[in-house]
Amino acid sequence: MRPLLIKDGRIIDPSRKLDETGSLLIAEGKIAWLGKADENPPQSGYDVLNAGGLVVCPGFIDLHCHLRQPGFEEKETIASGTRAAARGGFTTVCCMPNTNPPIDNRSVVDFVRSTAEREGAVRVLPIGCISKGRQGKELAEMGELAVSGVIGYSDDGSPVTNAQIMRQAMEYSRAFDLPIMEHCEDLRLDEGGCMNEGITATRLGLRGMPAAAEEVMVTRNIALAKLTGARLHICHVSTAGSVELIRRAKEQGISVTAEVTPHHLTLTEEKVGDYDTNAKVSPPLRTKRDIQALIKGLKEGVIDAIATDHAPHTEVDKLCEFGNAASGISGLETALGSLMSLVHDGQLDLTTLISKLTCEPAKLIGGKLGTLEIDSPADITLFDPDKEWTVDPAIFASKGKNTPLAGSALKGKVMATIFEGKLAYKDDSIKLEDKGQRG
Ligand code: DOR
Numbered sequence: 001m002r003p004l005l006i007k008d009g010r011i012i013d014p015s016r017k018l019d020e021t022g023s024l025l026i027a028e029g030k031i032a033w034l035g036k037a038d039e040n041p042p043q044s045g046y047d048v049l050n051a052g053g054l055v056v057c058p059g060f061i062d063l064h065c066h067l068r069q070p071g072f073e074e075k076e077t078i079a080s081g082t083r084a085a086a087r088g089g090f091t092t093v094c095c096m097p098n099t100n101p102p103i104d105n106r107s108v109v110d111f112v113r114s115t116a117e118r119e120g121a122v123r124v125l126p127i128g129c130i131s132k133g134r135q136g137k138e139l140a141e142m143g144e145l146a147v148s149g150v151i152g153y154s155d156d157g158s159p160v161t162n163a164q165i166m167r168q169a170m171e172y173s174r175a176f177d178l179p180i181m182e183h184c185e186d187l188r189l190d191e192g193g194c195m196n197e198g199i200t201a202t203r204l205g206l207r208g209m210p211a212a213a214e215e216v217m218v219t220r221n222i223a224l225a226k227l228t229g230a231r232l233h234i235c236h237v238s239t240a241g242s243v244e245l246i247r248r249a250k251e252q253g254i255s256v257t258a259e260v261t262p263h264h265l266t267l268t269e270e271k272v273g274d275y276d277t278n279a280k281v282s283p284p285l286r287t288k289r290d291i292q293a294l295i296k297g298l299k300e301g302v303i304d305a306i307a308t309d310h311a312p313h314t315e316v317d318k319l320c321e322f323g324n325a326a327s328g329i330s331g332l333e334t335a336l337g338s339l340m341s342l343v344h345d346g347q348l349d350l351t352t353l354i355s356k357l358t359c360e361p362a363k364l365i366g367g368k369l370g371t372l373e374i375d376s377p378a379d380i381t382l383f384d385p386d387k388e389w390t391v392d393p394a395i396f397a398s399k400g401k402n403t404p405l406a407g408s409a410l411k412g413k414v415m416a417t418i419f420e421g422k423l424a425y426k427d428d429s430i431k432l433e434d435k436g437q438r439g
Helices: 078-087 106-119 142-147 163-176 199-204 211-228 240-251 262-266 288-299 335-344 350-357 359-365
Strands: 004-013 018-027 030-036 047-050 055-058 060-065 090-095 123-126 180-182 232-234 256-260 380-390 409-419 422-426
Touching: 004 350, 004 380, 055 350, 060 078, 060 335, 060 359, 078 090, 078 106, 078 409, 078 422, 090 380, 090 409, 106 123, 106 142, 142 163, 163 180, 163 211, 180 211, 211 232, 211 240, 240 256, 240 288, 256 288, 262 288, 262 335, 288 350, 335 350, 335 380, 335 409, 350 359
Parallel strands: 004 047, 004 055, 060 090, 090 123, 180 232, 232 256
Antiparallel strands: 004 018, 018 030, 055 380, 380 409, 409 422
16 A cells, blocks of 8 residues: 655644644555655655645544444444544544444444454444343443453433442443443433423423433442442433532542433424424433533533534434334434534634544544544545535435534535545545555
8 A cells, every 4th residue: 555645735643743734655554654745755655635725634433333233234234334433534433322223242343343354344342232232131241341442331211220330330330441331311301301391392392301311320430430449431411400410529539421412412303393204312412501612622622522423323213103103313424514514603612622533532532543643554544624515314324314504504624634644534535646656
């Protein structure tokens, strides 16, 4: 593979507090050299990608997505999901274990990893189940899962309702220094609910899911993390109250981290509109007040990372009454464009946004990811912060066309994604120039 020079881009690497125009040389799958705008790399013989006007940053890391394989290949496969990831600028995706069979033992982890190695466009890091079959009754083989390489444990899609099981899971997880990544939801409080509890649900005649259903479980899990000393990671935080609970836990020195999705940061319950099932998601879209608290939490470090919770579903899963539709949004390919609206509105600065997609999630999984440091894997995302485009699910690489953003105009587009030194995605307008001197 010929080395590649990414030339004259705005290089932003929050892991090194770097924001300057410059060039970057990739060789043998690694970052080999980084120089200022007027400098040339020390070696000759490379292809050139002109990054003028583009942001060049570490490849995005998604701590939370659903790739659906094995078992739900009609919704997504590891191949289609990782191609969607590459189109969205993600070079690492952590996949949730609510597959069929669930990722609750070594053979399923091995299957996911080997399929990803063969067919994946980007790096796939599996998350193992907390409980066998995600039933919440008996712990999964957590030690075996750790040895086989999971990056954390979760029964995502469902909470672990039994506090005693959760306590045991946390105690075991400490031995492997892996986080418990919990979907915080009190199922009794949410019973029959299908959108946020409030005025919009009342108007539509739909049963609501109260903010308290999330906050009750956030509270319980923080108490158990304090008791056990385990690493607790709160998935898809959606309410202002949860942000406050996490803030206080962090202040007390409890080992808790949290993620928020692009949709919870940018869309309100009103997006449900006229019973649009593509806006049905768990936890549900909330209110403006929640969005403001989530953005504040993100800026202040209460929320560590942005994760997509990419949840692809088929048309059949969504083409039905609102109450019966599957929950989830196909989010990998719209993440950057949606999030850039916060930057364009002055609510979030670009460096903070990039840090929440790169070095911050990298801290949770460890290793040399989320950075442009010399010798680290050449995982790089190039995006045009100002390019306007219209969301067209028909051209998604994901099999999941379920987005409430279909037809929306977004500003900010991924132009190329490089995974371990190879182009995993490039926009049609990007051309590789061959004019680097051949060595
Ligand atoms: O909306 C959601 N969809 N929330 C979850 O927690 C699970 C996910 C899925 O797997 O479809």
